[in-house]
Amino acid sequence: MPRLAHSLRQPRSLHPGAWWLWALGLAATTSRTTNPLICLLILAVAGFVVMARRSRAPWAYAYGAFLRLGLVIIGVRIVLQALLSSESQGIHVLVVLPQVPLPSWAAGIKLGGLVTWEAVLVAFASGLQLATLICCIGAANALASATRLLRCVPGALYEIGVASVVALTFAPQFVADASRVKAAQRLRGSDAGGLRSLRRTGMPVLEGALSRSVELAAAMDSRGYGRRNDVSVAARRFTTGLVLAGVLGICVGLFGLLDAGTTDWLGSGALVAGSLVAAAGLVAGGRRTARTRYRPDPWALPEWLVAGSGVACAVLMVVVSRTSPDAAVPPYPLQIPELPLLALLAPLVALLPVLVSPPPPDRLPEP
């Protein structure tokens, strides 16, 4: 690996896997806390890193859209909770709404009536948690598009990766086709709407998509897609078994880690073992396809640091949730939640990429 790849200053685009690991670390952190202060801190950290390290590609502006989506989620959550809240959720009344009388079979459901501060604040906190989770994914999308990530899938998963990339590029095309055909239907002069017009738009769009898929398949076939080395049936079965076992282990591990109820040792143990088995399976499977990669993104020092900062953030949060559970999940919604130093430190660690990741290549030089 060239020495230059280890430089923290030399502009280049970071390996997309590093950004996604970092973002997943932040997301894992968020999933363990409903403390609004920590969630807001994570939002701010993710936003700051995105602003500092995004490129000028079209997807780099995705973070704003995710942020708006988050606001909508919080709003919906609060409105629903306010409408459906019951007195069991607290004693501090915020406002009294007119109550809608419901028939007797809907006993236990209340529409309107008393809205308590507690209910609204709990709804805000859980809405904020969900919004923060979504923004973490949004940050990953803005920093490295999903398409770029899929290019890095290991050789054994190459076919699936290509299929996903094609699906991702087809979706916007499909929408564009549908609106074009819908506009063209106006030219036939029918004012009819509803099912009839759906059939009229549907047929040309589906036929168009189908013929384009066939064209694409022909193009891919004639460009060497699907060339492979011959491998014995036994070897193939062994590979499949390895990958399946590994994925199962990873699932068990993730569940154990994210669910605060189970012991962490079981979770992390299963995660590590599962990852190793899956990796072995992918390496074995990769021998089947002979491919090379054009200008692969190197995995060097900055990648280790960025991914590490995300993982460190998640680990710190796990520690916080054991040492001071009240800070991770504040029990009293009306009190200002406590914020121990460690809980403050966890999101701030994730700010590290601003310092240790190289700037993207297509940014204008800073004055």
Next chain:
Amino acid sequence: MIEFRSVSVTYEGARSPVLDTVDVTVDEGELCLVVGPSGAGKSTLLRCVNGLVPHFTGGTLAGDVLVDGRSIRDNHPRDLADVVGYVGQDPAAGFVTDSVEDELAYAMESLAVPPAVMRKRVEETLDLLGIVDVRGRPLATLSAGQQQRVAIGAVLTASPRVLVLDEPTSALDPQGADEVLAALRRLVHDLGVTILLAEHRLERVVQLADRVLLLAKPGGRAVIGLPADVLATSPLVPPVVELGRLAGWAPVPLTVRDARRRAPELLERLPAGDGSPAPPRAGRSTAPPAAERQLARADGLGVGYRGVPALRGVDCTLISGQVVAVMGRNGSGKSTLLKALMGMVSPTAGSVAVGGRAPASLRPSVMVTLAGLVPQQPTDILYTESVAEECRTADSDAGAPAGTCRALVTRLAPDVPDDRHPRDLSEGQRLVLALCVVLTAAPPLLLLDEPTRGLDYQAKRRLVAAVQALVADGHGVVLATHDVELVADVAQRVVILAEGQVVADGSTADVVASSAVFAPQVATVLSSPRWLTVSDVAASLAASPSPSSATSARCPVVSP
């Protein structure tokens, strides 16, 4: 290099073979042009070269094709990827990745080319095709000409010895086509790549060809030979060859330059330009001025998409009994102007009126009685399973008496069968069917967006006849097109758009003949705006009293 050994291909369910015992050899380093009407098996022939036929499409193959000594019987297209590069009709449909560099590298990645070699070849290909300045751009943001060059580059990086191109310039404006053809010329001259290329627009490519392969009809014999020899008898020829036949030149000229050197002899036979107006041109009888009425009008029309202006202050008036051609680069606002006339986009400035009313405010059922638009892809407005069904729904949509649409189809394209699926029609038949569907509501103004895309000369001739018949009925017709020969054939008036503004508006002879880009071949050869098409010249020859009538009788006159 490519050897067709008595190749016959029969598709499943077809009664007769598409290709019948084709015995042809294409030599190394040669650019061979495949010529033939739609449906004669050009695409099938091209797809045989890398085994897409029959491995991918199905069908029965008899005989064999050898490429660089490798048989397509034993090799799948993916195994031949390092020998044959194949680029389909729609380059955008074949893109696998979303950025230029990745797309160029894709084939090499599949072939396991070492990274260092890959890097070098990508750089070379970027230079060779002149796409260095777009190397990092997303593919969706490129122009059609750039996309076509990227598609060629994407197969070229695998360093194939044969390149197969299916209509590489049909969808391009003249400027984009020039870029692609310049790139192809470089490939043939510098790299010695063997190129097999099918194209309807012969006037663009014939001067590049070393030899021409003619497929005159489905299941017919394939003829290969020097361009001048094959085109002397071919049913499909560019205007310059047609002019050469009319003038009795042998061998027929292939390029405008060739023809121009012989033009003085022909000009002597033509009536001298004594300042009198050109004789009335065949098939262009205009309605008497009294019958002219204003059909549509744009005043300072501006249209923008998300703040990006597509039209800026267009003034124009459309009258009945006139064919107006709207020309200009891709993205100059031609389609937007048509859409604004149909009320599919709302003006952001100025006004547009069709039949005295603002189109954007009209309901579709009212709109179609004032103006009709045939979109760039006619299939967008066809959605039923048969031609008869399509005609029935068109009648009920337009509130026209039953049988109106079918009567139109019978008049404009009598050979379209009732029970055929619209997708199974040829490009030309499909266009005429869409045209009839639109005409069912009897709109006085008819708009055609890029109608000759993918049409062969015969289909084009039928389109010209249909348009002339409509104009004789008093319709106003607007053509948004790149096709200068079509414009020379039918249009009385030409409007040229650039960056959403009208840069020229006047009679066809004035605007087109004086243009460097839009001049038809005949006008360039004779350097006179008096004759734009071969039929103009034929009419003049027939009218002049000189002994030239003997000449024109000797030559097969092909007039639309």
